[in-house]
Amino acid sequence: xxxxxxxxxxxxxxxxxxxxxxxxxxxxxxxxxxxxxxxxxxxxxxxxxxxxxxxxxxxxxxxxxxxxxxxxxxxxxxxxxxxxxxxxxxxxxxxxxxxxxxxxxxxxxxxxxxxxxxxxxxxxxxxxxxxxxxxxxxxxxxxxxxxxxxxxxxxxxxxxxxxxxxxxxxxxxxxxxxxxxxxxxxxxxxxxxxxxxxxxxxxxxxxxxxxxxxxxxxxxxxxxxxxxxxxxxxxxxxxxxxxxxxxxxxxxxxxxxxxxxxxxxxxxxxxxxxxxxxxxxxxxxxxxxxxxxxxxxxxxxxxxxxxxxxxxxxxxxxxxxxxxxxxxxxxxxxxxxxxxxxxxxxxxxxxxxxxxxxxxxxxxxxxxxxxxxxxxxxxxxxxxxxxxxxxxxxxxxxxxxxxxxxxxxxxxxxxxxxxxxxxxxxxxxxxxxxxxxxxxxxxxxxxxxxxxxxxxxxxxxxxxxxxxxxxxxxxxxxxxxxxxxxxxxxxxxxxxxxxxxxxxxxxxxxxxxxxxxxxxxxxxxxxxxxxxxxxxxxxxxxxxxxx
Ligand code: GLC
Numbered sequence: 001x002x003x004x005x006x007x008x009x010x011x012x013x014x015x016x017x018x019x020x021x022x023x024x025x026x027x028x029x030x031x032x033x034x035x036x037x038x039x040x041x042x043x044x045x046x047x048x049x050x051x052x053x054x055x056x057x058x059x060x061x062x063x064x065x066x067x068x069x070x071x072x073x074x075x076x077x078x079x080x081x082x083x084x085x086x087x088x089x090x091x092x093x094x095x096x097x098x099x100x101x102x103x104x105x106x107x108x109x110x111x112x113x114x115x116x117x118x119x120x121x122x123x124x125x126x127x128x129x130x131x132x133x134x135x136x137x138x139x140x141x142x143x144x145x146x147x148x149x150x151x152x153x154x155x156x157x158x159x160x161x162x163x164x165x166x167x168x169x170x171x172x173x174x175x176x177x178x179x180x181x182x183x184x185x186x187x188x189x190x191x192x193x194x195x196x197x198x199x200x201x202x203x204x205x206x207x208x209x210x211x212x213x214x215x216x217x218x219x220x221x222x223x224x225x226x227x228x229x230x231x232x233x234x235x236x237x238x239x240x241x242x243x244x245x246x247x248x249x250x251x252x253x254x255x256x257x258x259x260x261x262x263x264x265x266x267x268x269x270x271x272x273x274x275x276x277x278x279x280x281x282x283x284x285x286x287x288x289x290x291x292x293x294x295x296x297x298x299x300x301x302x303x304x305x306x307x308x309x310x311x312x313x314x315x316x317x318x319x320x321x322x323x324x325x326x327x328x329x330x331x332x333x334x335x336x337x338x339x340x341x342x343x344x345x346x347x348x349x350x351x352x353x354x355x356x357x358x359x360x361x362x363x364x365x366x367x368x369x370x371x372x373x374x375x376x377x378x379x380x381x382x383x384x385x386x387x388x389x390x391x392x393x394x395x396x397x398x399x400x401x402x403x404x405x406x407x408x409x410x411x412x413x414x415x416x417x418x419x420x421x422x423x424x425x426x427x428x429x430x431x432x433x434x435x436x437x438x439x440x441x442x443x444x445x446x447x448x449x450x451x452x453x454x455x456x457x458x459x460x461x462x463x464x465x466x467x468x469x470x471x472x473x474x475x476x477x478x479x480x481x482x483x484x485x486x487x488x489x490x491x492x493x494x495x496x497x498x499x500x501x502x503x504x505x506x507x508x509x510x511x512x513x514x515x516x517x518x519x520x521x522x523x524x525x526x527x528x529x530x531x532x533x534x535x536x537x538x539x540x541x542x543x544x545x546x547x
Contacts, residue, residue: 021223021282021305021379022339023480024061025470026111028383030347031068031090032076033422036435043422044068045086045095047435049102051425054452058387059470062109064225064284066347068096069115072122074194075404076347076420078113078227079120083212100220109222111284116209116266117228118195126196129187132171138205139196140188140234141168152186154238156257157246159191161408164257166193188238190231190257192404200232200266210273223274223282223305226267229298230287233262251288251310259289267303282306284341292325292332299338306379309341313349317356317365317540319495319508323487326376333378334483340378344369345386351419354392361510363389364540367465367525368506371542374469375497375504377482382466385423388450389462392418393441400441417441424451460527468523472544476502491515494537503545507537519545 035047045068055063067077068090077087086093103110119126128135142153144167152165165186188197198205213224235256249255267285274281282305289295289307298307315325333340344352344366356365366389373380396417401407403416422440424447425433432443432451448454455463473479478500486498493509496518507513517535521528526541537543 018280020061020109020280023377023477024109024379025059025374025473025480026062026064026379026381027055027058027060028346028381029063029065030076030384030420031066032440033420033434034384035425036422036431036437036439039435039437040089041431041435041438041440042089043434044089045091045099049095049099052099052103052106052108055108056106058467059474060108060382062111062222063103064111064381065099065113067113067115067227072120072194074120075192076402078115079118079122079192079195080115081120081122081124083114083209084215097219104220110220111223111225111282112216112221113227114209114213114216114224115227116198116200117231118189118191118197121194121196129196130168130171138199138202140199140238141185142188142238144186149185153188155240155242156188156190156238157244158189158193158408159247159250160405161247164188164190188234190228192408194404197234198232200262206266206269210269213270213273217274217277217281221281222279223284225284225286226270226304227286229267229285229304229307230259230263230289231257232266233260235260251290251314253290254294259287259294264297264300264303267298271302271304284308292328293335296332296336296338299333300336301338306339306341308343308346308381310343312373313343313345313352317369317508319493319506322372322508323495326485330377330484339483340376341381342373342376342378343381343383344373345383345419346381347383347420348416349419351383351386351390351392353389354394361540362391363462364526365508367462368508368540368542370466371469371523371525371544372495372497372504372506374473375479375499375502375542375544376485377480377499379480383419387463387466388423388452388455390421390423390447390450393421393444394418396421396441402441424448426451426453465523465525469544472522478502498547501547503547504542505537505545506542507539510539512536512538519547522546 032043034043035051036043037046069080070082070085070087071077071080086096100110125135125138129139143149145151152163156164158164167186168184170184189195239256285298285304285307287298287307295307298304309329311325315321329340353362353366356362401417406415421443422434427448430436431439432448455461488496488498490496491513494513495506497504503518514534514536522544524543526538529536
């Protein structure tokens with residue numbers, strides 16, 4: 001049954017529909033860790049281009065590439081020093097151009113990351129700001145508190161731990177941490193000190209970022225993933241919060257530095273800019289909002305096209321919570337006419353097979369969750385390696401760690417290197433086919449058997465499950481369409497989701513569950529057993545049915 005389904009790569013053409021993004025499956029490439037073409041141990045643009053056939057064969061509609069711009073790499077490229085240049089680590093501008101053209105030839109759209117909340121501390125603007133130039137107004141510099149200004153201007157904490165402020169020398173060379181009495185100011189950085197926050201009240205900041213968007217749109221990209229789209233505007237007067245461990249409040253409540261209503265005006269301006277281009281170029285907000293309703297504000301008709309649904313990503317393996325979050329997400333986005341998005345993993349969180357449980361339990365649940373997610377109306381994001389069932393790497397030695405949150409560790413519990421380990425392409429060989437020169441983070445010995453090569457053509461492998469699911473989704477566009485689902489009565493712990501001509505059954509319990517056969521089985525994350533008019537759904541599994 002499940003094995004009979006053709007897993008051949010679908011020969012697909014770019015979707016010409018104007019609303020291609022409403023049900024698109026978008027594959028996230030973390031550029032450092034996808035494919036390394038030049039043997040320096042770090043992934044690059046040419047590596048991505050060479051591996052595009054894998055993505056076309058998988059059946060995704062688009063690829064989102066994390067930042068590859070000139071950057072000192074203090075935060076994996078999310079610290080940009082030149083928004084219009086490719087970092088030499090990743091190639092040249094012509095490689096970006098070639099990549100976009102080749103992706104389009106293969107029917108894949110390309111979304112690039114844009115980082116508007118902060119620049120690198122090596123960006124010419126910040127260098128000039130430190131030297132006392134007018135660019136100082138492009139950032140948030142404030143005098144400190146205390147007798148000599150030796151205390152930060154307020155109690156805001158960096159998302160990566162520690163204070164969100166760093167003191168600098170005064171432009172005349174005095175001050176700074178070693179000479180507190182000399183009066184240097186402090187600058188705001190909601191992330192690492194190497195990522196000073198931009199002041200979006202200054203028109204020059206608006207103009208420059210709009211010009212950067214146009215630069216990449218002119219090169220042919222199909223849209224942007226907007227980093228920290230909820231962060232650009234800070235509350236008037238930058239009030240104290242009065243509580244510690246603020247990183248834990250992100251996405252749970254509105255903070256004076258996140259999810260302020262003023263950010264929506266920026267998104268409206270960008271929507272007008274995007275709409276000025278042909279071909280439905282899109283904006284995807286990385287917005288951490290406390291509720292589905294507040295998240296929906298980012299995707300009102302005159303704002304962004306999509307926003308990541310982190311409520312779904314954060315949902316534990318619990319059928320009631322999953323159902324509630326799915327319903328709440330659909331209701332919220334439907335109220336503004338936008339599609340919902342679904343995502344289980346990305347480069348900032350522990351990979352979901354590891355989140356869902358130990359060893360084989362986690363993987364079983366991850367495969368079941370994938371079929372549930374791909375049966376939902378809206379657009380789905382797949383994080384590189386998810387299609388291989390890769391777990392989090394939990395035993396990286398301290399000396400190879402690169403995530404800035406690891407080094408500013410107070411109060412942090414989720415370091416992000418373990419989900420960024422380069423992915424395996426081949427059973428053996430240098431870094432399992434990632435590149436000829438090893439890999440910037442060590443891969444576990446077991447990864448050869450999880451490689452694309454080892455899983456290709458193997459019935460029941462996670463890779464073939466994803467290929468088959470995306471092929472079914474493509475043959476039956478009704479699966480991703482619409483904006484609502486119907487839940488049918490089911491035994492405790494089982495979700496039965498009805499879609500136009502389809503059912504998805506998900507048994508979230510740790511035991512088999514028997515049901516009357518509901519239709520013709522199309523695809524399963526674990527093979528069910530059929531009896532006389534009944535079917536036993538294995539523990540932690542999903543099955544798609546045609547009805
Ligand atoms: C976003 C990115 C994350 C980065 C941060 C600062 O959350 O996904 O990787 O560290 O923004 O730019």
